[in-house]
Amino acid sequence: MHEHDVxxxxxxxxxxxxxxAAQEAGADVAIVSKxxxxxxxTGAAExxxxxxxxxxxxxxxxxxxxxxxxxxxGDAPAxxxxxxxxxxxxxxxxxxxxxxxxxxxxxxxxxxxxGLSFPRTTYAGAETGHQMLHTMYEQVVKRGVTxxxxxxxxxxxxxxxxxxxxxxxxxxxxxxIQSGEVSGFRADNGVILATGGMGQVFDHTxxxxxxxGDGVAMAYRAGVPMEDMEFIQFHPTTLxxxxxxxxxxxxxxxxxxxxxxxxxxxxxxxYANNDGELAxxxxxxxxxxxxxxxxxxxxxxxxxxxxxxxxxxxxLDRLENILHLAxxxxxxxxxxxxxxxxxxxxxxxxxxxxxxxxxTAIDGLYAAGECxxxxxxxxxxxxxxxxxxxxxxxxxxxxxAAGEDMGEATVTTGKDGEWxxxxxEFEIEVGETGGKGPAAADGGAVASDAESVLGATVERAKxxxxxxxxxxxxxxxxxxxxxxxxxxxxxxxxxxxxxxEETLGDLREAREAYKDVAVSDPSRTFNTDLIHTMETRNILxxxxxxxMGALARKEFRGAHWRKEHQERKDENWLKHTLVxxxxxxxxxxxxxxxxxxxxxTYEPKSRSY
Amino acid sequence: MSTQIPKQTEESSETEAETDVASKGDERRAEKRRxxxxxxxxxxxxxxxxxxxxxxxxxxxxxxxxxxxxxxxEPRFDTFHVPFTKxxxxxxALMYSRDNYDSSLTFRHSCRQAVCGSDAMFVNGxxxxxxxxxxxxxxxxxxVEPLPHAEVEKDLVVDMEHFYDQMEAVEPxxxxxxxxxxxxxxxxxxxxxxxxxxxxxxxxxxxxxxxxCNIAAxxxxxxxxxxxxxxxxxxxxxxxxxxxxxxxxxxxxxxHGVWRCQTQFSCTEVCPKDIPLTEHIQExxxxxxxxxxxxx
Numbered sequence: 001m002h003e004h005d006v007x008x009x010x011x012x013x014x015x016x017x018x019x020x021a022a023q024e025a026g027a028d029v030a031i032v033s034k035x036x037x038x039x040x041x042t043g044a045a046e047x048x049x050x051x052x053x054x055x056x057x058x059x060x061x062x063x064x065x066x067x068x069x070x071x072x073x074g075d076a077p078a079x080x081x082x083x084x085x086x087x088x089x090x091x092x093x094x095x096x097x098x099x100x101x102x103x104x105x106x107x108x109x110x111x112x113x114x115g116l117s118f119p120r121t122t123y124a125g126a127e128t129g130h131q132m133l134h135t136m137y138e139q140v141v142k143r144g145v146t147x148x149x150x151x152x153x154x155x156x157x158x159x160x161x162x163x164x165x166x167x168x169x170x171x172x173x174x175x176x177i178q179s180g181e182v183s184g185f186r187a188d189n190g191v192i193l194a195t196g197g198m199g200q201v202f203d204h205t206x207x208x209x210x211x212x213g214d215g216v217a218m219a220y221r222a223g224v225p226m227e228d229m230e231f232i233q234f235h236p237t238t239l240x241x242x243x244x245x246x247x248x249x250x251x252x253x254x255x256x257x258x259x260x261x262x263x264x265x266x267x268x269x270x271y272a273n274n275d276g277e278l279a280x281x282x283x284x285x286x287x288x289x290x291x292x293x294x295x296x297x298x299x300x301x302x303x304x305x306x307x308x309x310x311x312x313x314x315x316l317d318r319l320e321n322i323l324h325l326a327x328x329x330x331x332x333x334x335x336x337x338x339x340x341x342x343x344x345x346x347x348x349x350x351x352x353x354x355x356x357x358x359x360t361a362i363d364g365l366y367a368a369g370e371c372x373x374x375x376x377x378x379x380x381x382x383x384x385x386x387x388x389x390x391x392x393x394x395x396x397x398x399x400x401a402a403g404e405d406m407g408e409a410t411v412t413t414g415k416d417g418e419w420x421x422x423x424x425e426f427e428i429e430v431g432e433t434g435g436k437g438p439a440a441a442d443g444g445a446v447a448s449d450a451e452s453v454l455g456a457t458v459e460r461a462k463x464x465x466x467x468x469x470x471x472x473x474x475x476x477x478x479x480x481x482x483x484x485x486x487x488x489x490x491x492x493x494x495x496x497x498x499x500x501e502e503t504l505g506d507l508r509e510a511r512e513a514y515k516d517v518a519v520s521d522p523s524r525t526f527n528t529d530l531i532h533t534m535e536t537r538n539i540l541x542x543x544x545x546x547x548m549g550a551l552a553r554k555e556f557r558g559a560h561w562r563k564e565h566q567e568r569k570d571e572n573w574l575k576h577t578l579v580x581x582x583x584x585x586x587x588x589x590x591x592x593x594x595x596x597x598x599x600x601t602y603e604p605k606s607r608s609y
Numbered sequence: 610m611s612t613q614i615p616k617q618t619e620e621s622s623e624t625e626a627e628t629d630v631a632s633k634g635d636e637r638r639a640e641k642r643r644x645x646x647x648x649x650x651x652x653x654x655x656x657x658x659x660x661x662x663x664x665x666x667x668x669x670x671x672x673x674x675x676x677x678x679x680x681x682x683e684p685r686f687d688t689f690h691v692p693f694t695k696x697x698x699x700x701x702a703l704m705y706s707r708d709n710y711d712s713s714l715t716f717r718h719s720c721r722q723a724v725c726g727s728d729a730m731f732v733n734g735x736x737x738x739x740x741x742x743x744x745x746x747x748x749x750x751x752x753v754e755p756l757p758h759a760e761v762e763k764d765l766v767v768d769m770e771h772f773y774d775q776m777e778a779v780e781p782x783x784x785x786x787x788x789x790x791x792x793x794x795x796x797x798x799x800x801x802x803x804x805x806x807x808x809x810x811x812x813x814x815x816x817x818x819x820x821x822c823n824i825a826a827x828x829x830x831x832x833x834x835x836x837x838x839x840x841x842x843x844x845x846x847x848x849x850x851x852x853x854x855x856x857x858x859x860x861x862x863x864x865h866g867v868w869r870c871q872t873q874f875s876c877t878e879v880c881p882k883d884i885p886l887t888e889h890i891q892e893x894x895x896x897x898x899x900x901x902x903x904x905x
Binding site for chain 1: 675708712717722727741780783785788793795799800803813846849
């Protein structure tokens, strides 16, 4: 068994930042990650980091843009924390040597991004995430933070009280991919989940193969609610054959979208008469698919993104990486022809419910980054707001877990504040097949002191591995691809009731099939079959909660579009969706959005660009 | 033979014996292994038959090895026939083979877009990132092996620890004492200087360069192209200041540093991010010489 003050799960932007912060606050910290840190998907982020760095800009404007972009589903205290602290965090990265693009006077460059009232997206070419990830890993190396890389975290070691609010997290159990060893990692102060996105729930995604939402699913089964899972961002410019992302930076620099008729449809078909291509991502994605559905797509599938008019010099200076991506993954030369693009799953606005300090409803358990929902993105994330979230909330969670006094949080967790039960009957049974299990079915143990909780969780994890390796059954890959197909077909940019119900049925079948899953590779050495099989369970739980939220939310807000409900309904729906695992019988409930900031209230306005 | 198998096979089988005390599980596993092998053989036969009938299928010969699984302890090549689709990469073909024919086929991969650096391997005799290597550019049958000059853990997975150790040996983090006064003020850097270090910052730690380097193959302590490039990234960054640059040059001038490089350009040729590694190493040699003259 290993023991540290703080255990960080995941080594992307949020995890690395959390580890650095916890260590600076005096904690003995270790990172446990199924990938080596530099392999994390933060490295694929292209566009930039929003930060109000200049005199003509202000964090208040950034907060206003973010609340508007969120379609008023962001929680103002979290949004304001993000916007207030992003500038100092960006400068911190610069002081750690991050190679930002530069202006003539030697200061860091900023560019316009969708939904922003000021060009505040700070960038390093079109490879900002890569530079940020490596810069922070360098700091982790410098500080000698312990990293257990290629250890897959299977479970949280959480006590088993009936009410999740009474439970405590004492550590994690992980599987060493290289040796097959199962081991406990005791965290004396706290566990911080920073496991990133869950794009593998869909089959056309910009996310990595490793983005299976492990942290979200683990926290969920241990009793922490998932928040606002129905809000999925579909990025308007991904390459059709692979889902590889083409940065919003291309449109930020002046790139134009055309349909098969050669029309600049964002304006000519009135989708966004002011901002055109730079309207919010949800608006542009719907516009593109509407063009395709109405017969003005190219090959009935995609539209064109043209940046040729920017000129070779500017493209090479600011968007060089895009040329390589379009060439290598779509065979298109961005200097001489338009690039084919279509919407693809890109980002989960929802995730593990946390407050603005990164705390969850379970004592000792934190979350930060894409896996968390504080909530700063609400119903739609603005481009350039993901990277600042990683560093601001990574740092906050790290400090809090290390024991720093950060004052009382304004955002509540669990059923601590005002909440209401959902009035929705699902036609399809959801949750654990075979009904309710023991308390904290996957994350708990019948004990309360740290050692026995961890011990029992380790034993269960070992049994699970033995069982998967020993028995005969079906391979997970088929189940996973069925889930991905139904989610992409039915829980996409456009959503309608019948097909959402159908999806719950498909997911039920997938759950049944998963009961017979087995791993045919008998090896304890680098058994990726085993890892993928465990991940598929996480994908199932997330897909289901996401679809439940999508069915129940009978309105159109941000990224969530419903055929039968074409309006934002503020009188009923200024509230967050929460799904609790409830030991295997998922429970859907709501809590109000917090629109009151430090000095002002963000009154919902109609969101036009 | 282009790949190194760990020498201590006895040790690994011992570990297996230790972990598999439970005899029932042992039997079950053995039975399962037998059945899996039969199943595999059956499917392979089907594949081959189908391949003969279908021209649009590619043939992949993949290196297989597992230190603890019967039948895989002796390295071998397995053949997979994969239906070709437009734009298919070596990684796509491997994933197809794994998901449809043999779920034990093992390789690292994550981002699928040449930025995580997980899937460098030896494809038709050259170090490539599987995710950005198009099938149409390769001669068939396509031979896929783990990176040479590294210890094989299983199938296409090699031990990266040595590579990471070398990367970390060059103090791979920004260091300066010259911060601006204002708390929210950035250090200034000219566009030219940023341009100068730009290519060096693109390294994704894939290890292709190290694997291709003859010197690194013969001298285990040689820092290698990636680590020296990392040192270059900081030594050339004007924000670190002159004093720090001296220190950087001392690090790369050590016995197993830049002077070992014999400018064969193999690292530059295989780098999937087009980093001019050899040029960077040469430039550091020149800087070191200039520096030494200065202190004469």
